[in-house]
Amino acid sequence: MAKYTEFCNEVIKNVGGKENISGVVHCMTRLRLNVKDKSKVNVEAVKEVKGAIGAQFSGEQFQIIIGQHVSEIYPEFCEISGIEKTKSIEENLDKEPFDFKKIPGKVLDFISGSIAPILPIMMGAGLFKMLYAMLGPDLFNVMNVEHPFMKMISIVGNCGFYFMPIFVAWSTAKKVNTSIPMALLLGALLIDPNILSIVTTGEPFKMYGILSMPLVNYAQTLLPTLLTVWVLQYVFKFFDNVIPKSFKIMGVPFCTLFIMIPLMFCGLAPIGNWLGEGMSWVITTLYDVAGPLAIALVSAVFPFLIATGMHVAVGQIGLVNMTTAGFDPVVFVGMNIAYYAMSGMIVAYLIRAKGEEKQMAGVNAVTLIVGGISEPTIFGVLVRNKKAMIVQVIGSAIAGLVGGFLGVTVYSFGATNFMTILQFAGGPGQDFINACIACGIAFIVPLVLGLMIGFDEKKGFKLRKFKSNKLSK
Known part of the structure; x- marks a missing residue:
């Protein structure tokens, strides 16, 4: 077996x-x-x-x-x-009757399923950008930016995001099960040097001499490619069905591209870009209006978002902001602060726990702090323990307020464990220092509060035991 x-x-x-x-x-x-x-x-x-x-x-x-x-x-x-x-x-779901109520879920599934495969690229490139920021003059200033090592890590870090339309084209094509070669070509066209030259010089340009093309730089963008490949699946399928078999090898690619190129440059890509800018505007407006309260709110409710799966949707907003503006002042800030608050809470829980409960809490603490996996703590402690949730929410909200008042901002993707603090590197050095203060408060407040008020007895983490040939290593 x-x-x-x-x-x-x-x-x-x-x-x-x-x-x-x-x-x-x-x-x-x-x-x-x-x-x-x-x-x-x-x-x-x-x-x-x-x-x-x-x-x-x-x-x-x-x-x-x-x-x-x-x-x-x-x-x-x-x-x-x-x-x-x-x-x-x-697959096999296309026979379901149309239901407006299912649209948000399907959109969320499409976006998350399309982005998930390229997260390793974002994480890897983000770590290179983070290292460059830490070693450079903006933070510790230990290496000259002209040093070959600094130039190399800068190139790698920027490359991971500059070619985002191509990466997204590949992952989205896999998600919707359409032609990957056609998707890759369309993604590459969005950042083709000739197109970028037209955009940079501001020359009016008409696709096929007929349709005016909005002058937009699509480097580092997500939504234009997502929208383009989503439509590509239908255009490619149409021509694949109607073109005779003897002409498919040439006819399907040519006809698909002939239709998709003007459709992408004159409609889909600009719409995707406007949607991205709109989402960034919403976040910026929220921050301008609510300020620190916006970060405190995201931080306080973050465990609930994970428990309901809504963290994926909220995370996409922060992701669009990162790829559009190059930083995120609200969503990822609140999420990261909530992580440190959860870490402080689970350490307090571990200290207060007794007997077998202490062993289980220790497993949770290691999984969260070292592994960066929060679900066991959320489902094993927070949702079962009222005091633990109170400690988490209070600590997250206080630290979120502090982070908001200090104006901390996430500039890069990086580790999701105890090294999460490095995501704040990449901007002004003072911002990283302020982030350390906010995250330190996020860890300390739940730790002290948890040790003071304790937790509900016998309502914490329960780890099911397995036989040796089941889910044990």
């Missing part, structure tokens, strides 16, 4: 069987299933399966919270359920 066979079989049985599963993917901690009939899913039964920390619907996805070893379970789950690992999670 394979290592996770019993777990997979129990989950499959309680989600309506293999025939009810249309797709499955996974993130860092969750197995994400698309099911044909939600009424056949026994959520409470899945929660009780050994190895499941929690389970819930988020939009159209049924998510099973497992932990860091979800990547080990995923291949076996796919094999047992008969679902290909690369299969689009939207």
Whole structure:
């Protein structure tokens, strides 16, 4: 018997069987299933399966919270359920009746599923940008920016974001199951040097001599490519269906590009760019109007966002702001502060815990602080322990206010564990210092408050035990 066979079989049985599963993917901690009939899913039964920390619907996805070893379970789950690992999670769902209520969930699923595959690029490039900022004159000033090492890490860091339209084209094409070569070409055209030259000089330009092209620089953008590839799937499918087989190899690519190029440059890409700028404007306006209160609010409710899966939607707003403006003053700031508040809370919980509860709390603390995985703490402690939630919310809100008043800003992507503070590097040196103050307060306040008031007895983290051949390593 394979290592996770019993777990997979129990989950499959309680989600309506293999025939009810249309797709499955996974993130860092969750197995994400698309099911044909939600009424056949026994959520409470899945929660009780050994190895499941929690389970819930988020939009159209049924998510099973497992932990860091979800990547080990995923291949076996796919094999047992008969679902290909690369299969689009939207497949076989096109026969569902149209429902306006499902639109937000489908949009969220499309965006998150399209961006998830390129997160390693953002993280890797973000770390290079962060290192450049730390070593350069804006922070510690230990190396000259003309040094070959500094030039190299600057090139790598900038490259990861400059070519974002191409990366997004690839991941979105995989998500919607359309032509990857066509998507890559369209993404490359958005940042073609000839197009950028036209934009830079401000020359009026008409696509095919007919349609005026808005002069926009699409380097580092997300939404223009997302929208373009979403439409590409229908245009490509149309020509693939109507062009005779003997002409497909030439006719389908040519006809698809002939239609998509003006459609992209004169309609889809500008609309995507305007949407991105609009979202950035909303965040900036929120910050201008509410100021520190906006950061405090995001920080205070962040655990609830994760528990309901809404952190993905909120995170996309911050992501668009990062790729549009180059920094984020609200969303990622609040999220990062909330992480340090949660770390302080779990350390206090560990100190106050006794017996077996202390052992379980220790596992949680290591998973959160070192591994950067928050779900076990959220579902194992916060949602079960009223005092723990109070400690978390108070600490996050206070630190969020402080961070807002100090004007801290996230400038780069980086580690999501105790090194998260480095995401604030990349701007003025004082901003990094202010971020250290805010995050320090976020850790200390819940730690002290938790030690003072304690936690609800016997309502904390419960770790299910497994036999040696199940979910243990």
